[in-house]
Amino acid sequence: MVGEEYRRWEGDMEALYVYTAGVAGDRFFREIRDNERLMGTYCPECDVTYLPPRLYCETCFSELNEWEEIPNKGRVDAITVAYVDDKGERLARPKVLAMVRFLGANGGLIHVVDLPEEDVYRGMEVEVVYLPRGLRKGSFLDILHFKAI
Template identity: 30%
Template sequence: MSFKESIQLNTQLGYFEGEIPVNYQYTLGIAGTKFFETLMNEGQFVASECKTCGVKTIYPLIYCEECFSAIDTYVPVGLEGELYSFTKCYRDYQGKEYQTPHLIGLIRFEGIKGGIIHRLGIDDKEVHIGMKVKAKLKPAKERNGTLEDILYFEKS
């Protein structure tokens, strides 16, 4: 019976709509709090440093991904890095067209594992992999300890 049945008219296709009505408040964790508080208060990035194997990581971690040692050492990194890769985006995550295309880059820092993905404030004729870039921050008193404290990365 059932599997031999078929619905012949698409107007007979029924459905129910619904949603999962929750929202989230994420706290930053131990290492995340260290990173974003330092960004907010001191205007610079920090990496975590593993005392056992020496690996430094951005965003910082409370553990070493390589040797699994616990980490509570954070080292300042400044705001300058190198453009590792970039993309030019024309639409937002809902498919809506940007007024002007966005340049998004992955920025890495010398001697440090990991990196930061952010907007690039660079003319797209100039942008190239390997160029030196520097984070442009919001003024100190407008910062709130989030990724938006970084306005964009610009040519350094």
């Protein structure tokens, strides 16, 4: 029956998901919202600081209760430029996204860089720019973007 119209049935899988940020995530986002700072959790056993913070060390499995402020200065480790949005529609202006690593932290954050494509390079120093206090809701989008230092 190749080439013939085939009988099909159309539908969707409708749902709205509400994810809790969790024990570690809740404090992480609260610190961003209330104190404009990035906090990680430290594992004394393995001498590792996790960013984003985790409740446990994935290597030794101890529970992590020590929180450390991460300096608001990082380095671009990887870059991509998006020309289409998440629906595949062409963007009016390309969007530069970077994976930024922070000194002393294991992990990193991915976000938009507020610069034209040609001005962003691996190794450049950037810092986190937050939304104004009243607009912050305790989510990752409380971070507006990275900007060059």
